[in-house]
Structures are given as C-alpha cells and as structure tokens.
Amino acid sequence: MDFAEFFINNFGRIATRTAEHVVIALSALFLALLVAVPLGILLTRQEHLAKPVLGLGNIIMTIPSLALLAFMLPVLGIGNRPAIAALFLYALMPIMRNTYTGIKQVQPSLIEAARGMGLRDFQILYQLELPLAFSFILAGIRTTLVILIGWATLAAFIGGGGLGQLIWAGLTNINYNLILSGAIPAAGLALLTDLLMGRLETILTPRGIRKTRVKEVKNAFNKD
Amino acid sequence: MVSFVEVNKTYPNNTQAVDSFSLTMAKGELVVLIGPSGCGKTTTLKMVNRLIQPTAGKIFINDVDTDELDPVELRRQIGYVIQDISLFPHQTVARNIATVPLLKKWPDGQIRDTVDRLLRMVDMDPAVFRNRYPSELSGGQQQRIGVLRALAADPEVMLMDEPFGALDPITRVQLQDELKNLQQKVNKTILFVTHDMDEALKIADRIVIMKDGQIIQAATPEDLLRQPANDFVRTFIGEERLIRKPDQVQAHEVMLRNPACLEAGKGLRQGLEAMREARVDSLLIIDNRRQFLGVVDVNTIQTHLKQNKTLQEIMVDWPTVGETDSVKTAVQLMVDQNVRFVPVVNDSGRLKGIITRARVVNFVLDYL
Numbered sequence A: 001m002d003f004a005e006f007f008i009n010n011f012g013r014i015a016t017r018t019a020e021h022v023v024i025a026l027s028a029l030f031l032a033l034l035v036a037v038p039l040g041i042l043l044t045r046q047e048h049l050a051k052p053v054l055g056l057g058n059i060i061m062t063i064p065s066l067a068l069l070a071f072m073l074p075v076l077g078i079g080n081r082p083a084i085a086a087l088f089l090y091a092l093m094p095i096m097r098n099t100y101t102g103i104k105q106v107q108p109s110l111i112e113a114a115r116g117m118g119l120r121d122f123q124i125l126y127q128l129e130l131p132l133a134f135s136f137i138l139a140g141i142r143t144t145l146v147i148l149i150g151w152a153t154l155a156a157f158i159g160g161g162g163l164g165q166l167i168w169a170g171l172t173n174i175n176y177n178l179i180l181s182g183a184i185p186a187a188g189l190a191l192l193t194d195l196l197m198g199r200l201e202t203i204l205t206p207r208g209i210r211k212t213r214v215k216e217v218k219n220a221f222n223k224d
Numbered sequence B: 001m002v003s004f005v006e007v008n009k010t011y012p013n014n015t016q017a018v019d020s021f022s023l024t025m026a027k028g029e030l031v032v033l034i035g036p037s038g039c040g041k042t043t044t045l046k047m048v049n050r051l052i053q054p055t056a057g058k059i060f061i062n063d064v065d066t067d068e069l070d071p072v073e074l075r076r077q078i079g080y081v082i083q084d085i086s087l088f089p090h091q092t093v094a095r096n097i098a099t100v101p102l103l104k105k106w107p108d109g110q111i112r113d114t115v116d117r118l119l120r121m122v123d124m125d126p127a128v129f130r131n132r133y134p135s136e137l138s139g140g141q142q143q144r145i146g147v148l149r150a151l152a153a154d155p156e157v158m159l160m161d162e163p164f165g166a167l168d169p170i171t172r173v174q175l176q177d178e179l180k181n182l183q184q185k186v187n188k189t190i191l192f193v194t195h196d197m198d199e200a201l202k203i204a205d206r207i208v209i210m211k212d213g214q215i216i217q218a219a220t221p222e223d224l225l226r227q228p229a230n231d232f233v234r235t236f237i238g239e240e241r242l243i244r245k246p247d248q249v250q251a252h253e254v255m256l257r258n259p260a261c262l263e264a265g266k267g268l269r270q271g272l273e274a275m276r277e278a279r280v281d282s283l284l285i286i287d288n289r290r291q292f293l294g295v296v297d298v299n300t301i302q303t304h305l306k307q308n309k310t311l312q313e314i315m316v317d318w319p320t321v322g323e324t325d326s327v328k329t330a331v332q333l334m335v336d337q338n339v340r341f342v343p344v345v346n347d348s349g350r351l352k353g354i355i356t357r358a359r360v361v362n363f364v365l366d367y368l
Helices: A003-009 A011-045 A047-062 A065-076 A080-104 A108-117 A121-158 A164-173 A176-204 A207-223 B041-048 B071-076 B093-097 B099-103 B108-121 B139-151 B169-186 B197-203 B221-226 B231-237 B268-278 B298-304 B327-336 B357-366
Strands: B002-010 B016-025 B030-034 B056-061 B078-081 B157-161 B189-194 B206-211 B214-219 B261-263 B282-286 B292-297 B341-345 B351-356
Touching (some): A011 A047, A011 A121, A011 A164, A011 A176, A065 A080, A065 A121, A080 A121, A108 B099, B002 B041, B030 B041, B030 B197, B041 B056, B041 B189, B093 B099, B093 B108, B093 B139, B099 B108, B169 B197, B189 B197, B206 B231, B214 B221, B214 B231, B261 B268, B327 B341, B327 B351, B351 B357
Parallel strands (some): B030 B206, B078 B157, B157 B189
Antiparallel strands (some): B002 B056
C-alpha cells in the first residue's frame, strides 16, 4: 500500500492523534508559562536568587528526556499526565531564562531615566521592561514550543497519546506507513508552529523597536 | 529655591564621593557643576532626586526637606535629562513627552496641548513629529525630545546630567543655544552637570567647580575667569580662557618673534633688501650677539643711500620693553613716545621680539 493511500484511509485516526499531540504540548507550555514567566520576573528583582535558580534549571535540562518521563511514572502513573508534567519541567527553564535575560537586556539608561522621572517599580516593569523584553521572551516561547512538539512524541512511551502512538506502533510492527503517519505530521506540526509563531513575533513587536531591529541588522551587514 | 546643606555621600567602602556640599540656588538660576572625573558632580545631582541617598546633610526645594517627601512624588516634580539614550524606543514621541503628565493623570486634552506646545517651542512641527518613533530621529532631535519630556509636567527644578555629551560638536552648540533660549522663556531652576568648560562658560549663570567631592569655587563665569581661586582652578579652566588685564599679560606672550633685524655692520643696500623681504619699513639693528642697538627706517636709508655707510652709522635710538614687562607698559610706551612699535628685549638686552600696533589690536580682540 502506498503512503498516500494509507494516510487517507487512516485520516481519522491520524487527526485524532495530532489533536492529542497538540493538547499535550500546549498544556505543558501553558503551565510552564504560568510558573516560569513570573519566576523569571522575580529573578530580575532578586538578583541573589538568579544564579541558584537558573543553575537548578540547567540541571533539570541535563536529565535525558526519557529518564525524566520515567521519573514521573511512580508519581503520576501512566498516560498523558506524567507526559505533560515532564514536558512542563523541561519548558520551565528556557522560558524562565528568556524572561530573565529579556528583561535584563533592556538598556540600563532607560531604566534610570524612568526611575528618575518618577515611575514606580511596577510601572517600570509594565510600561518599559515587559514591552521591551516581549519579543525576546516570545522568541524563547517559540523555540520551547517547537521542542515540546518534538518531545511530545515520547509521551506514547509511557502510555500517553499523541503522534508518538503511531510511531511506536509502527516501530513495533515494522510498518513504515504507520511510522510515517506519525512522524510526518509531527515534523509538519513543528514547522507550522515555528512559522506561525514567527509571524506572531513580528506582529506583536512594538513598532518602535521593529524598526531598530531592522536597522541593527542592516548596520551589521554594512560593517562587514 | 534649591539649597544644599552640608550634603555628604560616603559609600560603604569608605569612599567619600561628596563632602560637605553646601550651595543655594536662586529661582531661575542655571548652575553648572563641573570638575574632573570622579569629583562627585553626578553623585550630587542624583542626590537631589534621591536616585542616590545622601549619607548626611539635607537638600531643600522651596524650603521643603526633600527627605520628607515620597521619592517617587519628588521625582515627578523634577525634570530629569541624562546623557545616554533615554527615550522609550517602543513609544511615540508624543507618548514619551507625555510620560510624567500621564503619571499625574492629567486630562487628555491638556496633555495633547502641552505636547504640541512643547514641540513648537523647539521648532518641531507636531503634525510631523508626534507620531514618530525615537529610532526615526537624529541624536540631536532625540535629546531635544528628552528635554521636552523633562519639561512636560512643568517642574520648577530640572536636573541635567551631561545631556549634550553624546552629540557631535555642531549639534551640541545648537542645543546649548536652544537651551539658553528656552531658559529665557521658561525660567527653570536648573542644575547642569558637564565636563566641558566651554559649555559651562557659555550657559551658566553660576559655575561650581568640584574636586574630590568638594566645592573648590562657585562663581559667575565672569568672576571665575577673572579671579580663579587657585592653581587647580586656573589649570582646569585653561590659561587661554582666563580673562587677564593688560597689566597681567607679559610682553613675551603678545610679541611677534623673529622681527626683521640685521647686524649693525651691514651696508645700506643690504638693509633695504632685508626690509623688502620682510615687507617692513623699519629694521631693528643688532650686534653679532643679537644685542639690540637701534632702529633704521626706509626713509633714512633712502636719504643716505648714495653715501657708503653702514647701518650703525644711521641708526637711531629706540625705546624698548623687557620680556616680562606687562603689555600695558608696552602700550603706554607707544603712546608716550609716539612710536608705532616697541622691540622686546631680555634682561641682558638681547632682542627677543617686537610688539606692533597690530599685535596690540590682536590682543584686545582675544579678550573681548
């Protein structure tokens, strides 16, 4: 049977798995945003915490994905929940670090001017730091989401859903069509996400900065 | 209007950044703080709006102790302009200017009118500039907007920390002029930090020179130039900027070196030749050790040309001044003796230079 035929025949199943896959990845991302963004902001206010917390995040990142998934099993059982939990833990670090760095890279002279004019700390955060850090943070979210979509395929290994199921089934039965029917949509999802988030980034970058970015890129070329 | 009373700033590692700073600024006065790097000028400025907290002493604005106010409220009453990029890049010019009025919750109409009025004050058409972004402006335009932003809420006091330092010299001069103009219209009490002496001399009502955290001299530009307090101030201002009267300047500072001269033993024709080359009508006569002996003018030579004489034989005496004599003495001599020039000699009578009427005019022009 050729792949196209297989695909059309099993479309319903593939679509379901794709939807599951997206839900798993997005859930993990959403939870991670809830925790990591405020944490990242907090770290910029409490510098002494920054090093240890970011260090801890680094350590989590070094744990192999499969191992982390496995650690979740005794705690959360099998199925989607441990998968989302593991993905959540992975997503924490990049988002937190990007939030922290994004805010830190705002020009200190701007912060000083804002303070000198009489903005309170939270006003500086909302009116200045977050808008200026936004595209940086969004870039981090974009990368993280793409990676999560990749890793979500592993959810199947611990009984969760998603396109990993198809890949796993295909592997055990040595059915190439089955494997492809999982792998191709997964890759496609990742690409699509990257593209869409790229568009989103451009649309959401405050106008004043967008132009500076272009100038910076142009200048970089001219210097060479 | 703004008073500093024994203000001190000592850091935990015992560096004393500002030491017993006391100063009273009158309403509408533009005071410039200037001094070498690390003298404490910026620290002093930042203690006014409490970006830096004094370790001792008090600062009063309109007889109110700034320590008793909420720092944030205090800052909203003070205009603040800094050197580096400070316009918020993600906001339009209009929004930037409106920053403090918005914090103070002014009505929209009032804010809009204020922004337009301020832009017009610096000849920037509101219709064109309101909705521009900082990245679309030149450095000079950005700093103008920075100043307007500081003025927007109509504060009585402005703090400016080397605001024109990052601009090219031409733009800098333009903005200095504009600031002076603006100051005529708005009459703010301004504390201005710079390290540029020319800028200070140009815009200040009073200049405060600082070193190692202390005030060395506080005076109007005129007084500073006339009577620098000590050698440090003299050096810092730069000799060439100081105003000195003719009786303080010495002859050797004003004279022309290498005046046209010739040894006494030479002949008349050689004398004529020398005069023609130097394009002068008088020649200073010297001996072989460059001792000044007298003067020969072209007419005398013409008269005696046919006779085979040496310069020595036809020269005449001439009044001279010493190198270290004042210019005033030289000019007095020129007047009293009705001469057009005065040779300058050293202690042993050796010719060093000449002071002509042209040189005197130059000198006067330099100090006008």
